[in-house]
Amino acid sequence: MSHLRWMQSAALALTLTLGITSLAPALAASGASVSVRAAVGKVQVTASSYMELKQINLLPDQSGKLAAFTITIHNQGSSELQFIDYWVRLKSKSGNKFSTRLLPADKDKNQVTPGSSMDITFYAKVNESTALQDLIVQFIKWDFNQPDFENVIGEVAVPDSYTNVIPADEAYLMRIGGTDVAASIKKVVSNKNEKYYVPTVYLNLENAGSNAVTMPAYLFSILTSEGLMYPLEAKSFKDLTINPKESKEIQLSGTIPVSVSPDNWQLVITENLTDLKLKLQIASFELPKAARQEDGSIGKEYSFTSKSGVYTAKMNGLYRLPWEDQDILTADLTLLNKGTDSLPIPDLTGYFMLDNAVKVEAKLVKIAKVIALGTNSNVSFQIAGKIPYTYEFSQVKLVLQEKETAGSTTGGSTGGSTGTVTDVLEFTGQSELQAIPLQKQTESYTLTDIGRQSKFTVRSTASYSGKTGKLFTVQLEAANLEKRFSTIAKLVAHFRAENGTIFPAAIAEVKNKVSPSGKAILNVSATLPLSYSTSNMQLLIGEAVTDGMLTEGDKAVADSYVKPAAFVLPEEDKTVKDKLKDVQLFPYTISMNKIGTTIENSKVTLIFDYEITKDALTETNLEGRKLIISLDDSKGIKSFERAFDLKSLEPAASDATTDLTNTLQLGKHEKFKISVTDADLIYKLEFLKKYNVSVYEEFQGQRKLLASQANDWFTISD
Numbered sequence: 001m002s003h004l005r006w007m008q009s010a011a012l013a014l015t016l017t018l019g020i021t022s023l024a025p026a027l028a029a030s031g032a033s034v035s036v037r038a039a040v041g042k043v044q045v046t047a048s049s050y051m052e053l054k055q056i057n058l059l060p061d062q063s064g065k066l067a068a069f070t071i072t073i074h075n076q077g078s079s080e081l082q083f084i085d086y087w088v089r090l091k092s093k094s095g096n097k098f099s100t101r102l103l104p105a106d107k108d109k110n111q112v113t114p115g116s117s118m119d120i121t122f123y124a125k126v127n128e129s130t131a132l133q134d135l136i137v138q139f140i141k142w143d144f145n146q147p148d149f150e151n152v153i154g155e156v157a158v159p160d161s162y163t164n165v166i167p168a169d170e171a172y173l174m175r176i177g178g179t180d181v182a183a184s185i186k187k188v189v190s191n192k193n194e195k196y197y198v199p200t201v202y203l204n205l206e207n208a209g210s211n212a213v214t215m216p217a218y219l220f221s222i223l224t225s226e227g228l229m230y231p232l233e234a235k236s237f238k239d240l241t242i243n244p245k246e247s248k249e250i251q252l253s254g255t256i257p258v259s260v261s262p263d264n265w266q267l268v269i270t271e272n273l274t275d276l277k278l279k280l281q282i283a284s285f286e287l288p289k290a291a292r293q294e295d296g297s298i299g300k301e302y303s304f305t306s307k308s309g310v311y312t313a314k315m316n317g318l319y320r321l322p323w324e325d326q327d328i329l330t331a332d333l334t335l336l337n338k339g340t341d342s343l344p345i346p347d348l349t350g351y352f353m354l355d356n357a358v359k360v361e362a363k364l365v366k367i368a369k370v371i372a373l374g375t376n377s378n379v380s381f382q383i384a385g386k387i388p389y390t391y392e393f394s395q396v397k398l399v400l401q402e403k404e405t406a407g408s409t410t411g412g413s414t415g416g417s418t419g420t421v422t423d424v425l426e427f428t429g430q431s432e433l434q435a436i437p438l439q440k441q442t443e444s445y446t447l448t449d450i451g452r453q454s455k456f457t458v459r460s461t462a463s464y465s466g467k468t469g470k471l472f473t474v475q476l477e478a479a480n481l482e483k484r485f486s487t488i489a490k491l492v493a494h495f496r497a498e499n500g501t502i503f504p505a506a507i508a509e510v511k512n513k514v515s516p517s518g519k520a521i522l523n524v525s526a527t528l529p530l531s532y533s534t535s536n537m538q539l540l541i542g543e544a545v546t547d548g549m550l551t552e553g554d555k556a557v558a559d560s561y562v563k564p565a566a567f568v569l570p571e572e573d574k575t576v577k578d579k580l581k582d583v584q585l586f587p588y589t590i591s592m593n594k595i596g597t598t599i600e601n602s603k604v605t606l607i608f609d610y611e612i613t614k615d616a617l618t619e620t621n622l623e624g625r626k627l628i629i630s631l632d633d634s635k636g637i638k639s640f641e642r643a644f645d646l647k648s649l650e651p652a653a654s655d656a657t658t659d660l661t662n663t664l665q666l667g668k669h670e671k672f673k674i675s676v677t678d679a680d681l682i683y684k685l686e687f688l689k690k691y692n693v694s695v696y697e698e699f700q701g702q703r704k705l706l707a708s709q710a711n712d713w714f715t716i717s718d
Contacts, residue, residue, distance in 0.1 A: 034171045034182060039072070040162060043139045043154030045086070048077035049112075053137050053156040054119065057164045057281045059268065060229055064128040067098070068280055069137060070121045075112040083110050083120065087150075089138040090124045093157065098124040103280075104273075123280065133160050165266055168288040171206075174269075176216065179209035181242065183283060185267065186249065189305060190290035191423055196255040198422050199290060200305035201232065201267055203250045207242040215240045218269050218282060220252045225264040230256045232267075233307040236341055253307050255422065262290070297428065301336070304424040306402050309343045311373075312336040313400065316380075318429045319436055321542065321564050322494055322502040323386065329360060330384040330562050331398050331427065337373035344372055347403040349421065350383045354393040360385040362398075363548035365562050368450040380449060382562035384545065400425040436540065436566045445565040446481070447543070452489050452550075453481035456565070458539065459521070459586065461572045464702035465530070471702045473525040474539050474569060475586060477618075478514070485513040490544040490551040492561035493524045498536040503528065505539075508621040511554070521586060521620035525699070539567040577707035583695050585627060585706070587615040588649065594670075595693055595709070596716040597631075602679040604638065606631050606693065611668045612649060622647040627664065628696035628703065629674065634710070637684055638691075640676045643698065688713040 042052035056069035067090060075081040090098045103121045112118045126135070136157045143151035166172045171184035186202040199222065207213055220232040232252040242248050252267070265287045270279040301314045314334045321328040329352050337343045345366075352360040362385030370379050383398065404420045439445050444457040459475040472495065478488045493505040508523040524539065542561035544551035551558045577583060580592040595608040606629075622645070630641035644664045664672070681688075694708040711717050 033169075034173055037164075040137075040158060041156030043156065045073075045081070045139075045141075045153065046077060049073070049075045049081055051086070051139055055164055056132070056135065056137070056158060056162075057284065058126070058130070058132045058135070059223075059270070059279065059281050060227055061125065061278070063125065065126050065130060066123060066278060066280075067126050067130075067135060068121060068123045070119050071137070071139075072117055072119050073112050074117045075114055078114050080114065081112040083112065083118075085142055087140050087142070088122060089140060090122070090126075091136050091138060092126070092130055092134045093136060094134070096127065096130075098126050100124045104275075123278065132164075133158050133162065164284055166283060166285045168286045172283045172285070173208065174282060176213050179207065179211055179213040181213060181215070182206040182208050183269070183285075185285050185288060188287050188290040189303075190262070191304065192258065196257060196420070196422060197260075197262060198255055198424070199232075199253070199265075200310075201252040201287065203252055203267070204247055205240075205242060205250060206247040207244050210244050212241055212243045215242070216271060218271055219279065221268045221270065222254065222256065222287070223266040223268045223284070224256070224260050226261065228260060229268070230254055235307070235309045251305055251310055253305050255420070298434065302425055304400075306346050306422075306424070307404075308346060309337075309341065310339055311343065311346065312338050313425055315398070315427045317434045317437075318396065318398065318427070319434055319564055321436070321561065322389065322496075322540070323560060324504070325389060326386045327389040327391075328384055328386055328560050329362070329396065330382055330560075330564070332380070332382055332563060333400075334378050334380050335373065336378040337375060340375055342372050342374050345370065345379065348381070348400060348424075349403055350398055350400045352385050353397040353399060354387075354391075355395055356397070358393070360387055363545075363560075365545050365548055365550065367452075367543070367550065367563070370450060382545075384560050384562055386560065396429050398427040398429075399423055400427070436564045438538075438566045438568065440568050441570050443567075445541075445567070447489060447563065449489075451482070452486070454486075454488060455479040455481055456541065458567045458569060461534070461537075461569050462697075462699075462704055463534065463572055464697075464699050464704045466702045469527050469530050470532075471525055471700060472528050472534055472537070473523055473699060474567075476522040476524055476539070476541070478510075478520045478522055480514040480516060480518050480520075483516050485515055487511075487513050488520050488522070490556075490558070491522070491541050492544045492558050494540040495526050495528075496538045496540055496566070497532075508623060510619045510621050512619050514619050515617065518617045518619065519615075521618055523621065523625075523699070534569075534572065537569050539569055541565055541567075576705050578709060580693060580695060580707050580709045583707045585625075585646065585697050587618040587620055588627075588646065589613050590627070590664075590695065592693070592695075592709075593718060594716055595711055597691070597711075597713055599682055599685070599714075602677055602682065603675050604640070604678050604681055605673050605675040606640075607671055607673050608693075609668075609670045610664070610672055612664060612666050614650075614666060624700045626698040628694075628698050630694045630696065631674075632692050632694065633688065634690040634692065635687065637687055638678065638681055640674075642674045 039052040039054050042050050044050045052072050054070045054072045058065050058067050090100045100122050106120045109120055136155050138155040139153050140150045141153050142149055168185055171182040173180045173182055184204045186204045188201050190197055190199040220234055221229045223229055232254040235251040237250050267285040267287055269282040272279055298315050301312050303312050315331055317332040319330050349364050351362050362383045365382040367381055368379045401421045402424050444455045446455045457477045459477050462473050464471040480486050488510055491507055493507050495503040495505055503526040505524050505526040510520040514520050542564040544558035545560045546556045546558055583590050590612050592608045592610045598605045625646045627644045628641055632639045649666055690710055692708050692710050695706045696703045
């Protein structure tokens with residue numbers, strides 16, 4: 001007897017806190033009815049008391065399988081019933097016996113008062129070949145009159161029809177710290193790539209009690225029809241607290257090899273018994289048929305789930321852009337968080353599939369400088385790949401993927417530093433794709449990326465003629481919409497002629513930061529054949545990209561571009577002013593008056609007063625731009641000119657060597673002189689009648705006449 005008592009006490013010595021499952025006929029807030037299961041079987045203990053096998057389950061274990069079962073002791077008599085006088089055994093129908101142990105949480109359970117009941121849970125390790133329906137629970141009473149001190153008072157065999165799996169449309173009550181929590185499956189969504197299924201189970205938890213409850217550190221897995229267990233990661237489940245009558249939705253996600261059958265999966269909830277190195281099953285749910293994420297179309301929102309949570313993605317546009325002897329396929333996407341918790345930015349990538357046959361590798365370009373998605377926030381990004389510009393196709397598909405580093409607990413890692421890549425969404429489009437957004441004259445294009453918000457507007461066009469070609473330019477105004485000083489985003493530009501011909505364009509970038517509400521002028525230029533028509537020419541721009549990132553720094557060279565926009569260009573203003581007043585060389589304006597000429601000691605002098613003003617809030621790149629002032633006799637007797645670098649109009653404050661008598665400067669100035677030596681001109685005075693003073697703008701060595709005023713020699717104009 002003492003030996004048997006010692007064995008029973010040893011089994012009771014384990015320690016753990018475990019919530020015991022209870023079933024009750026109720027209706028969860030989710031609408032799922034609460035599952036109510038009859039006991040597997042019962043054994044009469046006395047005339048008025050009995051024990052029943054409430055539930056039993058079997059799970060794969062590292063060394064075989066683990067059986068766990070709960071018995072309920074019902075005392076309907078008038079005196080106290082002590083469980084210390086009883087015990088249970090577990091055996092198989094073939095006669096194998098398994099060592100049964102008591103859960104540590106139940107080690108102190110013994111006395112059952114009259115009119116009450118008590119649950120006690122046991123576990124035992126069984127053979128790997130043992131099935132649930134092979135098991136028999138044997139109930140014994142200690143009897144000193146028996147040779148082995150045991151009197152078998154009854155046994156319950158698990159029937160062939162028994163299942164402990166909760167139907168997909170029913171809820172299950174889990175008893176946690178004296179509070180009932182109803183668990184139910186809301187839905188299952190599954191994606192698939194070349195190697196893995198990527199299921200996401202939406203589990204609803206409702207507090208059906210009257211006190212707040214903090215969920216234990218449960219583990220979640222999918223059990224396949226082959227008996228294989230695959231772990232799931234639970235989003236926002238750690239230390240989750242649920243208030244009375246409150247429901248919380250948990251997303252469970254993982255990966256399962258495609259070689260595994262996708263049929264008859266179960267969601268298994270377990271608790272890790274660390275001290276015992278065991279996982280005890282809490283509940284098992286039948287999973288409904290998984291919904292396959294449908295292919296996306298432009299402009300619509302679609303959700304996908306990763307181990308970090310649920311995201312919503314929308315493709316705003318799919319474009320084909322010119323790039324040297326190639327074309328760029330680029331998709332403009334927005335990632336949204338419509339949940340109640342912040343989400344990390346997932347590590348996304350993707351590729352294009354043309355006509356379901358040709359795969360085009362692509363790079364993701366992060367536009368905004370953000371590290372997380374707050375509640376109800378969004379972030380834009382681009383995916384770009386290159387194809388030959390002559391390649392034709394009828395359909396294009398963008399496959400959006402998530403990269404997962406090796407060693408993730410969701411499983412499915414291929415090893416190495418690259419980890420796995422999982423398809424999460426597909427977007428489809430036709431070969432025509434979308435037209436690049438076209439801004440009409442006077443309309444602006446706005447970049448809304450956080451940290452780079454700016455507005456672009458075409459100010460003017462101009463042509464600078466040379467001997468064999470002409471330099472066609474556009475002044476593109478960039479307004480800083482940020483609340484801080486900001487650098488204008490680096491752009492790539494092309495000119496598109498009416499017949500579709502593409503001319504790559506250069507941009508004279510502004511290196512200085514632009515003040516809030518300030519502006520910068522970007523000079524966009526390309527050399528065209530001298531007789532080439534610029535009528536109906538369009539300007540194409542996009543944000544420059546280098547190695548999958550927005551181009552930054554002076555030395556970085558763009559290898560593609562994204563977020564395209566097109567501008568209808570205004571016709572060039574070819575008017576030549578006949579007065580030297582308010583002549584525009586934006587951001588400067590120059591006016592000249594009191595213009596006269598003198599000849600003295602073989603020196604010819606052009607003398608004038610002038611005023612130069614500047615748009616103070618506008619930054620621009622003045623490299624290669626000059627102001628040319630020329631004097632031309634109407635009969636060709638004498639001509640000369642002087643060139644002034646526009647960047648010299650504002651010398652640095654520290655430059656004390658600037659000769660104000662020989663250099664044009666901002667502000668009002670009198671009697672500025674331009675002189676040349678001509679010893680023979682004094683002999684031609686009688687032929688000098690009229691001359692023209694002209695103002696040109698020179699850009700990269702080519703000129704455009706802006707204004708020309710006729711004057712009489714040796715008189716002073718107004």
